[in-house]
Amino acid sequence: MSMKALAAVAVIGGLIGGGAAIGIQQLAAPHGASGEAVRAYLLDHPEVIPEAMQRLQDREQGKAVAAIGGDLTKPFGNAYSGNPKGDVTLVEFYDYNCGYCRASLPLLKRLVEADPKLRIVYRELPILAPSSRAAARMSLLAASQGKFQAFHDALYAGGPVSDATIAAAARAAGVDTTKLAAFQPQADAEIARNMEAASRLGLNGTPSWIVGNRVLSGALPIEQLQKAIADARNG
Secondary structure, eight states, X not given: OOHHHHHHHHHHHHHHHTOHHHHHHHHHGGGTOOHXXXXXXXXXXXXXXXXXXXXXXXXXXXXXXXXXXXXXXXXXXXXXXXXXXXXEEEEEEXXXXXXXXXXXXXXXXXHHHHOTTEEEEEEEOOOSOHHHHXXXXXXXXXXXXXXXXXXXXXHHHTOSOOHHHHHHHHHHHTOOGGGHHHHHHHHHHHHHHHHHHHXXXXXXXXXXXXXXXXXXXXXXXXXXXXXXXXXHHHO
């Protein structure tokens, strides 16, 4: 094991074990390096510490993704775009009041156009405003009727989220809104499942992305998402 790798492991081990010094000594010894040597390396190369922390976070989030399993990539109704049998699924947790989610629409379209084997699954995470939940309920109703994408695009194109813009988007998509009251318990159950998954994954905002065993957050450049997709595809 290289000194850089050993130092990174020592940082993680020390943080988990409750003491950096103990972690360094315990992990350095089996590899023929002294605790002092690893400590000196860390002082000379402090960039190892955030790298080690990122690896730790990725590992823990990967475990959470694996624990949730296939439920994460299974769309509600037709709340997906791209290839329904794609070999890689990109999951987006989003909120209709999220400006960064709105700004990501052209990026998602480009991803699907450029990658015929990609599927994108959309998961409601209405956390920003009361109107977010009303929009999520209607979106899920649209998805249950096979009209998700039409509603999704119409609502984002309709300006600030309100009862009026939600109703207008539903009309434009042809959603049968007379079924909303009876459907609401099912919608709320799906939203609760998404909230629980988001909590387990450590998501704290929208948009958030899951691809393979990676969890990513924020408005990201297309190249970063494409790399994560390629990494998931290549295993």
